[in-house]
Amino acid sequence: MNDATAAADMNTSSRTTIRPDEAAHFGAMARDWWDPKGSSAMLHRLNPVRLAFVRAAIDRHWGVDPAGIRPLAGRSALDVGCGAGLLCEPLSRLGADVTGIDAAPENVMAAAAHAEGAGLPIRYMAGEVGTLDIGTFDLVTSMEVIEHVGDKPAFVAALADRLAPAGSSDSGRGGLMILSTPNRTPQSRLLLVGAAEAAGMIPRGTHHWEDFVTPAELSDLLAAAGLTMGTPQGIAFAPAKGLHLSQDLSLNYIVTAVRNA
Template sequence: MGDATTHSRSKSSGGQTIRPEEAAHFGQLARDWWDPKGSSAMLHKLNPVRLGFLRAAIDRHWGGDAASRKPLAGKSALDVGCGAGLLCEPLARLGAEVTGVDAAPENIAAAAVHAEGGGLDIRYMAGEIGTLDIGQFDLVTAMEVVEHVADKPAFLAALAARLAPGGLMVLSTPNRTPASRLLMIGAAEGFGLIPKGTHHWDDFITPEELGELLAEAGLEMGEPTGIAFSPSKGLHLSSDLSLNYLVTARRN
């Protein structure tokens, strides 16, 4: 194993992966999660970029029609660390039978209300993914979550256990680089673009470390794709991995 766990703060005991203070932090943001100008504004800007990567990965993995409006029809999807459903709802619109799991009950409540208002049938559950008996899923996603968990190997093993044979996993997370420390924490949190206390740079994980941990969980990681920022393009997919990156994973 690499030094992924060396850089994390403290592990929880008893196989728990969620730090109570992390759940509480995001629970406090639940009320305006769906406000594109609120505390989750950056996630609203990030979501279309993630969805572009995700849609392409889905089409490649299952050999689907890129023009299809419901490429996940007949498939099940699990979003872990779902917040108030910012990714769950597009997955449902892509045809999937969606389950969202989050550590903060406040987020689950906000997600359920928003989905009902949009006429979407999404199952939401609060709790630890490793302790929930919810079966396996064709698609498993965890976007901007790995950096918030205490025990990364246990968390990734729990995700792997939820992935059905022939399934696809998609993860996104910040990279641990000087650039991410400067821009994502120093600038973004310093100027209020992201709520203060959202990120802890020591918990960020490099692509190499993530690949090793996924391999230990029996998964093979695909080539990472970066999420970069420029004044002209805004947030966009890039070969630059220095800030944030997305990966696919599947069983070996």
């Protein structure tokens, strides 16, 4: 790496992505984050759907037994924008050595306390993912976060920097990234921002529709960071099925990404 490239990489990783107002908004919910009927109730409903996608992606990427109970044993995982640990704890139970990062110190403290009570050895840190000296990880996740950051290219580049390179694991596949985010569509504006917040299903001020990222935009952001995006799956809602994985991307979607071959 020449000096110019090193300087460019340093500038990208050091750019601020945290929005203080967003961190304060989510930090204010720290005390009841684990209450399935509290302000994060929608995340509790969403988490099993995301976990089903995550588990299937892990099995495909590393060729592990779908019936195994610890498919991440011997692997490391990083969850960025971890909140109070709703995803970190299942990843730990799947066998991973887990690190969670969040912009809000209040969330990190709540996450650490909950993990300690559950007997789970999860490392939690507050701050910018691009400035923390934490190394690389086999699995990098960031769920419902990119729509809240201030500099999306810098954020995706920082996530990519944390992804283990090819040849770093026993399979030689390198790291796996999984992201989820609302899609910027008329449907999401009506239902996620309008109806859900008006009905109290999501705290007011949680979503800003103009910051939502379309699948095409996310693909471009990942490509600029040297990653290839997989086929997105929608997270949809139906009265008979509740939240579920779907081909309908109009509200929310979840994707994998890997380093370019």
